[in-house]
Amino acid sequence: MSISETYFPTEPSAPEIKTAIPGPVSKAKLEELSTVYDTKAAYFVTDYYNSIGNYICDADGNKLLDSYCQISSIALGYNNPELLKTAHSDEMAVALCNRPALACFPSTDYYDILKKGLLSVAPKGLDKVCTAHTGSDANEMAFKAALMFQANKKRGNKPFTEEELTSVMENQLPGTSDMVILSFEKAFHGRLFGSLSTTRSKAIHKLDIPAFDWPKAPFPALKYPLDQFEAENKAEEERCLKALEETIKNYPSKVAAVIVEPVQSEGGDNHASPAFFQGIREITKRLDVIMIIDEVQTGGGGSGKMWLHEHYDVVPDIMTFSKKMQNAGFFFSEAGLAGDQPFRQFNTWCGDPSKALIAKTIIEQIKEKDLLTNAKETGDYLYSKLEAISTKYSGKMLNLRGKGRGFFIAFDLPTTALRNQLLAECKVLGLNIGGCGDMGVRLRPALVFGKKHVDILASIVDEAFGKI
Amino acid sequence: MSISETYFPTEPSAPEIKTAIPGPVSKAKLEELSTVYDTKAAYFVTDYYNSIGNYICDADGNKLLDSYCQISSIALGYNNPELLKTAHSDEMAVALCNRPALACFPSTDYYDILKKGLLSVAPKGLDKVCTAHTGSDANEMAFKAALMFQANKKRGNKPFTEEELTSVMENQLPGTSDMVILSFEKAFHGRLFGSLSTTRSKAIHKLDIPAFDWPKAPFPALKYPLDQFEAENKAEEERCLKALEETIKNYPSKVAAVIVEPVQSEGGDNHASPAFFQGIREITKRLDVIMIIDEVQTGGGGSGKMWLHEHYDVVPDIMTFSKKMQNAGFFFSEAGLAGDQPFRQFNTWCGDPSKALIAKTIIEQIKEKDLLTNAKETGDYLYSKLEAISTKYSGKMLNLRGKGRGFFIAFDLPTTALRNQLLAECKVLGLNIGGCGDMGVRLRPALVFGKKHVDILASIVDEAFGKI
Numbered sequence: 025m026s027i028s029e030t031y032f033p034t035e036p037s038a039p040e041i042k043t044a045i046p047g048p049v050s051k052a053k054l055e056e057l058s059t060v061y062d063t064k065a066a067y068f069v070t071d072y073y074n075s076i077g078n079y080i081c082d083a084d085g086n087k088l089l090d091s092y093c094q095i096s097s098i099a100l101g102y103n104n105p106e107l108l109k110t111a112h113s114d115e116m117a118v119a120l121c122n123r124p125a126l127a128c129f130p131s132t133d134y135y136d137i138l139k140k141g142l143l144s145v146a147p148k149g150l151d152k153v154c155t156a157h158t159g160s161d162a163n164e165m166a167f168k169a170a171l172m173f174q175a176n177k178k179r180g181n182k183p184f185t186e187e188e189l190t191s192v193m194e195n196q197l198p199g200t201s202d203m204v205i206l207s208f209e210k211a212f213h214g215r216l217f218g219s220l221s222t223t224r225s226k227a228i229h230k231l232d233i234p235a236f237d238w239p240k241a242p243f244p245a246l247k248y249p250l251d252q253f254e255a256e257n258k259a260e261e262e263r264c265l266k267a268l269e270e271t272i273k274n275y276p277s278k279v280a281a282v283i284v285e286p287v288q289s290e291g292g293d294n295h296a297s298p299a300f301f302q303g304i305r306e307i308t309k310r311l312d313v314i315m316i317i318d319e320v321q322t323g324g325g326g327s328g329k330m331w332l333h334e335h336y337d338v339v340p341d342i343m344t345f346s347k348k349m350q351n352a353g354f355f356f357s358e359a360g361l362a363g364d365q366p367f368r369q370f371n372t373w374c375g376d377p378s379k380a381l382i383a384k385t386i387i388e389q390i391k392e393k394d395l396l397t398n399a400k401e402t403g404d405y406l407y408s409k410l411e412a413i414s415t416k417y418s419g420k421m422l423n424l425r426g427k428g429r430g431f432f433i434a435f436d437l438p439t440t441a442l443r444n445q446l447l448a449e450c451k452v453l454g455l456n457i458g459g460c461g462d463m464g465v466r467l468r469p470a471l472v473f474g475k476k477h478v479d480i481l482a483s484i485v486d487e488a489f490g491k492i
Numbered sequence: 493m494s495i496s497e498t499y500f501p502t503e504p505s506a507p508e509i510k511t512a513i514p515g516p517v518s519k520a521k522l523e524e525l526s527t528v529y530d531t532k533a534a535y536f537v538t539d540y541y542n543s544i545g546n547y548i549c550d551a552d553g554n555k556l557l558d559s560y561c562q563i564s565s566i567a568l569g570y571n572n573p574e575l576l577k578t579a580h581s582d583e584m585a586v587a588l589c590n591r592p593a594l595a596c597f598p599s600t601d602y603y604d605i606l607k608k609g610l611l612s613v614a615p616k617g618l619d620k621v622c623t624a625h626t627g628s629d630a631n632e633m634a635f636k637a638a639l640m641f642q643a644n645k646k647r648g649n650k651p652f653t654e655e656e657l658t659s660v661m662e663n664q665l666p667g668t669s670d671m672v673i674l675s676f677e678k679a680f681h682g683r684l685f686g687s688l689s690t691t692r693s694k695a696i697h698k699l700d701i702p703a704f705d706w707p708k709a710p711f712p713a714l715k716y717p718l719d720q721f722e723a724e725n726k727a728e729e730e731r732c733l734k735a736l737e738e739t740i741k742n743y744p745s746k747v748a749a750v751i752v753e754p755v756q757s758e759g760g761d762n763h764a765s766p767a768f769f770q771g772i773r774e775i776t777k778r779l780d781v782i783m784i785i786d787e788v789q790t791g792g793g794g795s796g797k798m799w800l801h802e803h804y805d806v807v808p809d810i811m812t813f814s815k816k817m818q819n820a821g822f823f824f825s826e827a828g829l830a831g832d833q834p835f836r837q838f839n840t841w842c843g844d845p846s847k848a849l850i851a852k853t854i855i856e857q858i859k860e861k862d863l864l865t866n867a868k869e870t871g872d873y874l875y876s877k878l879e880a881i882s883t884k885y886s887g888k889m890l891n892l893r894g895k896g897r898g899f900f901i902a903f904d905l906p907t908t909a910l911r912n913q914l915l916a917e918c919k920v921l922g923l924n925i926g927g928c929g930d931m932g933v934r935l936r937p938a939l940v941f942g943k944k945h946v947d948i949l950a951s952i953v954d955e956a957f958g959k960i
Contacts, residue, residue: 057603060611060620062595064834070597072590083600094593095840102590111585120579120850122540122570123818125562127530129538132551135525143528152528157625160839164684168701175700189695195703199695203702215839216632217686217704227657227667228835232643233636234671234704235663236685347840350591366532367696371628371683372563372815378846382588 026474027393031104032077038480039079039454040087047084067456075102078470078477080456088451089480092458096289096321096468097347099386100395104472110385119377126155126374127366134377141384142351145330149339150355154362155375159320159346160214163283166342166354167205167218168369169361170281170314174203176364178277203280204236206271206313208243210291210461213283213318222283225291225461239275241268243288244296248423261296265303272311281314281342286332287426289321292461293434295425298336305338314361315340316354324348325390325471328400328430335429348471351376351383395471396430403430405475406467409482410435417489422463431473436463442492449488455481494942495861499572500545506948507547507922508555515552535924543570546938546945548924556919557948560926564757564789564936565815567854568863572940578853587845594623594842595834602845609852610819613798617807618823622830623843627788627814628682631751634810634822635673635686636837637829638749638782642671644832646745671748672704674739674781676711678759678929681751681786690751693759693929707743709736711756712764716891729764733771740779749782749810754800755894757789760929761902763893766804773806782829783808784822792816793858793939796868796898803897816939819844819851863939864898871898873943874935877950878903885957890931899941904931910960917956923949 028035046054046068053069069083078101080090090098100107110116115133124131142153154169156162185198192199207213207222214220215229221236223229244261247253272279284304288294308315317340322332324347329335331343342361346352353375356362363369390396407427414421414435420442426433437443443463450457460466469477496503514522514536521537537551546569548558558566568575578584583601592599610621622637624630653666660667675681675690682688683697689704691697710732715721740747752772756762776783785808790800792815797803799811810829814820821843824830831837858864875895882889882903888910894901905911911931918925928934937945 053600053603057598060603060606062622062830062837063598065595065838066598067596069600070592071600072586072592075590094591094597097591097593097840103586104589107589108585111588112580117576117579118540118571120846121572121575122543123562123565124538124540125565127533128535129562130525130531130534132521132537132539135521135528138528154530158629158839158841161626161629161684171702172700184695184699188699192695192698193692195689195705199699200703201700216629216684218684221663224661227652227660228833230660231652231656231667232640232669235668236702237663362530363532365696369530370533371626372565373626378588
């Protein structure tokens with residue numbers, strides 16, 4: 025029995041499309057909802073009660089194979105029975121009804137939940153965790169950890185001066201900080217004010233919002249297929265690393281941290297080689313800069329490893345997570361990154377035990393059903409199927425990438441218009457699929473996606489390319 | 493039968509203190525937890541399974557009457573049976589296992605949950621809602637809403653220029669914005685990078701974190717008892733309003749929004765009169781500035797009204813909420829505050845149906861058991877008890893305030909050291925109680941706090957004052 029059959033005996037064997045999407049029920053419901061809640065970005069209204077496994081069901085009863093999965097955030101498929109069990113448990117009810125202010129009043133079982141859950145898959149070298157609420161929040165807490173750590177080091181752990189204590193209340197130096205967080209071109213790290221200043225994916229994410237004047241470095245633009253452009257790609261990565269080093273040196277002792285995604289997702293599924301990430305690690309270590317790896321989208325097993333950066337043999341100082349884990353936060357090891365005093369890295373909730381319980385079950389299932397191997401093997405199969413399609417439509421399906429990275433596969437079309445057309449055609453044929461960057465299509469199925477689902481996906485993508 | 497007896501037949505009749513706090517079990521558990529999670533701010537480890545109603549139980553079996561309630565965020569007491577029912581429901585399980593990207597794939601029942609829940613208690617004049625994840629997040633989304641709205645107005649809804657589109661990718665003007673958010677001295681609006689720039693409560697919240705150079709206005713420092721300082725307090729409020737107007741005019745067309753708490757909580761439970769808030773409304777309306785009321789801590793019924801600003805007869809443009817509602821977000825009415833295009837005010841989850849279900853039950857219970865009346869009447873009773881104590885300890889218990897504001901009662905001590913001593917003595921006697929500002933003590937019980945709980949609280953506070 026395949027993994028999806030084990031979990032989901034009633035999963036459809038193929039998409040079922042009955043109406044246009046959004047259909048009449050979705051449309052009526054969106055109109056109703058739009059009177060009180062913004063629906064401008066809505067694709068369709070979703071019936072989560074009848075969604076199952078790898079199939080998302082809409083309000084009109086259409087069932088689409090889902091390779092987008094709530095923007096890469098569904099790990100075990102819809103209505104996974106093991107997750108439902110956890111959701112119905114007494115532990116969950118107590119966590120939901122008595123949400124703690126975790127930093128002040130941690131629960132008797134929080135250690136156990138973290139230990140059996142998140143910490144059991146802590147990336148190599150990082151053995152502590154700070155829990156948060158969303159990916160943006162996790163990244164900003166990581167920035168604050170890095171900034172306070174670097175400031176303490178500069179200050180030699182001396183007490184704050186009177187001038188620092190008064191100036192900070194006016195949002196002025198020296199109490200506030202002129203240190204910076206460096207990010208890469210086309211990066212996406214969230215949309216709150218600090219994280220948005222490091223996000224550089226699309227103008228629409230940033231327009232009209234005040235930003236910190238923080239620096240950036242170029243991210244490699246690799247050419248595909250990789251084996252035909254080895255020397256060029258190597259030179260491109262070296263150029264970017266050199267620019268990174270120069271930028272850091274242009275802000276002497278001011279760069280608190282560099283943040284980087286192991287695969288730039290929102291910005292277009294831009295990959296780089298292990299050597300590039302090792303280069304960042306070498307430069308940041310040498311120049312005393314904290315290295316933050318943002319695994320918000322890439323983490324949680326979709327790459328065939330728990331964290332995508334584990335493909336690169338690199339140990340950052342901080343690694344952030346959210347989405348597929350359903351629980352956000354960051355891992356770290358250096359004790360100073362937890363802050364030197366209470367109430368500095370702080371907020372009311374500091375996480376959510378109900379989400380930590382969900383994360384624990386997701387992690388337990390990943391281990392029990394060996395879902396990392398599934399992501400690796402099914403991902404390889406998916407890549408080979410798409411490779412065949414890219415040969416068939418060689419002018420239209422470009423830059424197939426993500427080989428050996430499990431499900432983290434993407435390709436481009438020649439224009440944004442054609443890309444959008446392809447996404448729409450796929451939907452008509454029963455495949456929910458996501459774009460990224462200007463011309464990219466990204467695959468983000470759940471970890472329970474099997475070969476039979478790949479066959480359906482490939483056949484729909486093939487047919488859709490034939491139509492555009 | 494009192495409200496707490498209806499819900500909690502097994503609630504203790506008095507605190508039960510068996511050990512020092514934190515006791516040996518708490519200490520051992522904190523030591524264990526501290527190896528993987530920051531515990532520097534921890535009071536004690538909490539047994540949420542055995543906490544009940546108004547009593548919080550720690551890992552050593554001590555049961556404290558709780559007037560702090562997870563920093564003002566427990567509405568219905570611990571393990572409220574109606575909330576437990578909701579937690580065990582199928583709706584909750586589906587919401588937890590299939591967390592939607594709400595803006596793209598809203599659920600079939602989201603409209604219904606919002607309509608019967610949050611929107612049924614929308615403040616006067618604000619009929620739409622944007623859901624978020626935490627109070628900080630809600631405030632920053634409100635800032636973004638105000639900034640985009642003001643920028644669109646300035647731009648006359650013309651398309652973005654090429655210069656805006658390119659400069660914003662460099663975090664530079666004109667694509668980014670030099671508009672500002674104005675807040676008040678001693679305000680607390682959160683700890684992310686944008687919200688922290690408006691937070692002005694304590695230096696420790698802000699040190700070493702980059703901040704936007706956003707302006708502030710003074711918040712009235714009222715003198716108590718109010719009836720003895722009417723003229724002085726009126727003059728003080730007029731001074732602050734004048735300063736507000738001048739500050740806005742010093743940033744011509746640059747102040748996107750003013751944000752204000754109806755009672756400054758973290759900053760010391762600083763109250764002002766309805767006239768002061770009406771003055772802010774008049775000035776902001778006249779000068780074309782968005783008025784945001786931050787009800788993150790004050791909202792949810794503790795004041796005897798659903799939202800504390802309803803005591804003031806003021807309709808802001810935006811009102812944010814979180815904490816007691818367990819679901820964060822903001823209310824608004826002007827459609828333009830939802831953004832003019834999809835994917836501008838956006839993030840992966842845009843809220844959480846599992847939290848919206850909790851909020852709905854809290855709201856239903858507030859109505860069913862008339863908990864607003866309880867907060868008002870029990871609050872009045874609490875105030876009268878504390879008034880008697882403040883006469884007894886007139887040199888030590890200062891500035892009793894919050895009359896007629898339900899449970900939103902606070903008082904000061906002459907020094908921070910004495911305040912901290914009082915909090916510690918209360919804990920020894922079985923009362924969990926919170927500080928605020930430098931010398932304040934704030935009361936934040938759940939809405940199910942009754943007169944018998946007031947009697948216990950008052951007797952402990954009395955005894956504790958006798959000891960310091």
